[in-house]
Amino acid sequence: MEKNVTDLLREKGFKVTPQRLAIYKILTMTKTHPSAEMIFSQLQPSYPTMSLATVYKTVDILREIGMIQVLNAGEDSFRYDADTSDHPHVRCMECGRVDDLHDIDFSDFVDGVAKRTSYRLTGQQFYFYGICPDCQKRSAN
Amino acid sequence: MEKNVTDLLREKGFKVTPQRLAIYKILTMTKTHPSAEMIFSQLQPSYPTMSLATVYKTVDILREIGMIQVLNAGEDSFRYDADTSDHPHVRCMECGRVDDLHDIDFSDFVDGVAKRTSYRLTGQQFYFYGICPDCQKRSAN
DNA sequence: TATAATTAGATAATGATTATCAAAATAGAA
DNA sequence: TTCTATTTTGATAATCATTATCTAATTATA
Secondary structure (H helix, E strand, C coil): CCCCHHHHHCCCCCCHHHHHHHHHHHHHHCCCCCCCHHHHHHHHCCCCCHHHHHHHHHHHHHCCCCCCCEEECCCCCCEEECCCCCCCCEEEEECCCCEEEEEEEHHHHHHHHHHHHCEEEEEEEEEHHHEEEHHHHHHHC | CCCCCHHHHHHHHCCCCHHHHHHHHHHHCCCCCCCCHHHHHHHCCCCCCCHHHHHHHHHHHHHHHHCCCECCCCCCCEEECCCCCCEEEEEEEECCEEEEECCCHHHHHHHHHHHHHHEEEEEEEEEEEEECCHHHHHHHH
């Protein structure tokens, strides 16, 4: 059975606060891979006193306890993803959106790298770049 | 035959300056994927009047004319690579070094993604994370 | 060599992220 | 439930990478 944030936070010695739960919930309910600023904005209506610093501190803890992963698809800010499964991402070079790529098999690729490098590998991150369907349509008009 | 920076800069309407050539040369002679700050430091002895701003402006131009590629392996700064061939990188989570991974075939992986996404793909960047040989030895002691 | 246009260098500005710290909230004991 | 030690929040200052601005110097071309 999957760990929930509440238990995991307590287990690792962190306190459970409404802010932390709210930030994690935002991340579980979106596929947009929001930045700290985006999370902060989305929480404004329901948590008007939320501080941006709290968002940063919280995502750092969530990453530390393994509940989220951190992305950087070549932008000037980091993005956060509650889907911690190993999956590639694709960023639209026009509008900047970042999407998941699921059901892609890259085990051969990873195996090949593991075999050829003298690094002891612990993880990886695959980023694709291109133009999203919406922006393709828009530029066609 | 390969284009050299001098010709390419002129061709694209940029002027050829000693600073630009020096920055490009640094990048061609290293495999360390230096950041702007690192390039700046390396040039200090021979170009004591070099400005960090010039480094930033130059790498941006070099990227624009396709002579270098820009990396971000999840760090707080960008790194630059004069090897513009498509190749994965691996970063040591302990010492922070970033190495190339050559002779790895990832065409099946890329083809699979191209087939399954509705994005029009233009490029990609693959980052692996782990512990480099040196740091493995160090921690073994 | 003269000149128009671009660039370098110095530095201020920006923007993301981190650090600081007092007041408030949490969790466990009583 | 109340008390209390500890952690966290929120406000804000600090930091650090990167970008913008501007003038003197440099480049490319006539």
